[in-house]
Amino acid sequence: MDTFAEDLELLPATRRALRHRIAVAQRDGRAPSVVAAVARGGEVVWEGSRTSVEGHGPDGDVQYRIGSITKTFTAVLVMRLRDEGLLSLGDPVEKYLPGTGVGEVTVRQLLAHTAGLAAETPGEWWERTPAALRPELSAVLGERPLLHEPGTRFHYSNPGYTLLGSLVEAVRGTSWEQALRAEVLEPLGLDRTTAGPEAPHAGGWAVHPWADVMMPEPSEDLGLMASAGQLWSTTRDLARFATFLVRGDERVLSSESLREMRTSAAPTEGVAEPGYGFGLQLMDGSGRRLVGHGGSLPGFVAGLWLSEADDVAAVVLANCTSxxxxxxxxxxLVTIVAAAEPRFPEPWRPFREADPVALDLCGPWYWGTSAQVVRLTSDGILELAPVGATGRTARFRAESDGSWTGLNGYYAGETLRAVRGADGRVSHLDLGSFVFTREPYDAQAPVPGGVDPRGWRGIG
Structure with a gap:
């Protein structure tokens, strides 16, 4: 009998498609080398590389600089502090870093790049100059650190994540690097992710835009800016980290807190504006929701992206500036695997013991004349959706007082209550002041504005 057990090994045609994509990327991108990995089911299922050096190719153990993917690691450290009760995301940064001049900015805003801070530091290009030029936070922030009103827009900020690294140091009483090593890298077994390069590692190169020649890029220690882009890593380590970003690890961060990181926390300015959670970029690609981060520093580019629904993650590292x-x-790479070898859905299973109160809410309801249906899933979640039309859909979690809390969309955080009559039967549903009835405009329910006593009728 076929039990539809998930086979992690990729099909030959899929592997060839992945190799081809990397080959085209290396050629068209004119990169000295590119290395990639794909993870599925929590395991690395494919590795590939392409290089300009005959007979040699990097593997999943070769370090590259990962630039702003470092921000995701820093966000994990901050969320750990929140979960331990050592800070609140709504706290002003002044509470932990007095005298910065951006006191009203909150931890949450820094995580989501909504603090209004400048994108870069004043002075020389910080990625290509010594950290000694920026010895204090004042040198990172400059005389005019705020370009926008905090909380009003998404504006990507490297100084913002520098502040978060300094916040970690202030609360932990240790360096950002030491905290990262002890609290994230060692528990997750990411022993090839380091603040400085450790052999084997790639060298960073600048490739001339109009000629097939190149020169080495400097590799600077970023100092205070380390928490925004310092790290070196490998495709194998980052593939393992990508798995953690979905599944969690109680030694580091719970799956619930990681779900919070993967949820948009930044206001957008139209469809072209990227979504951003806490240390994670969000996008829609090829009909699927993708979460991850890109990174770049002189000599290196990096990308880590995953589709939770498809259980596929991909990492790409290259040693070219652009x-x-x-x-x-x-x-x-994620799309190739997800499209060629779609994930088997979990088998449908009935309840072992369904909640009779929740069952009482199932079936058709009406919001005015709009037909809706409530379903109870085997994980105890109520789903509300329109019948035969597009509209607001929502999922609700049961609370101890008998109410239900919205988990997504328009009704996220809103309360759903079943209101019962004197006979104990459910009269109607109350959802954020909206009344849902068993019949359209049920005269027996407290429909706002009342119901015409003559009832439904034709013209004339």
């Missing part, structure tokens, strides 16, 4: 779009290539 030219190879690592995020685009990583998303393409």
């Amino acid at each position: 030219g190879l779009p690592a995020t685009t290539v990583a998303v393409d």
Whole structure:
């Protein structure tokens, strides 16, 4: 009997498609080398590389600089502090870092790039100059650190994540690097993710835009800016980290807190504006929701992207300053696997013991004349959806007082209550002041505005 057990090993045609995508990326991006990995089911199922050096190719153990993917690691450290009760996301940064001049900015806003801070530091290009030029936070922030009103818009900020790294140090009483090593890297077994390069590692190169020549890029220690982009890592370590970002690890961060990180926390300014959670970028690609982060520093580009629904993650690293779009290539690798070998859905299973109160809410309801249906899933979640039309859909979690709390969409955080009559039967549902009845405009229910006593009728 076929039990539809998930086979992690990829089909030959899928593996060839992945190799081809990397080959095209290396050629078109004119990268000295590119290395990639795909994870599925929590395991690395494919590794590939392409290089300009004959007979040599990097593998999943070769370090590259990962740039702003470092921000995701920093966000994990901050969320750990929140979960331990050492800070609140709504706290002003002034509480932990007095004298910065951005006191009203909150931890939450820094995580989501909504603090209004400048994108870069004042002075020379910080990624290509010594950290000694920025010895204090004042040198990172400058005389005019706020360009926008905090909380009003998404504006990507490297100084913002520098503040978060300093916040970690202030609360923990240790360096950002030491905290990261002890609290994240060691528990997750990411022993090839380091603040400085450790052999074997790639060298960073600048490739001339109009000629097939190149020169080495400097590799600077970022100092205070380390928490925004310092790390070196490998495709194997990052594939393992991508799995953690979905499944969680109680030694580091719970799956619930990681779900919070993967939820949009930044106001957008139209369809072209990327979504952002806490240390994670969000996008829609090829009909699927993708979460991850890109990174770049002189000499290197990086991309880590995953589709939770497809249980597929991809990592792409290259050693060129520009030219190879690592995020685009990583998303393409996810799409290749997800499209060619779609994930088997979990088998349908009935309840072992259904909640009779919840069952009483199942079936058709009406919001005015709009037909809706409530379903109870085997995980105890109520689902509300329109019948035969597009509209607001929502999922609700049961609470101890008998109410239900919205988990997504328009009704996220809203309370759903079943109101019962004197006979104990459910009269109607109350959802944020909306009344849902068993019949359209049921005269027996407290429909706002009342119901015409003559009832339904034709014209004339």
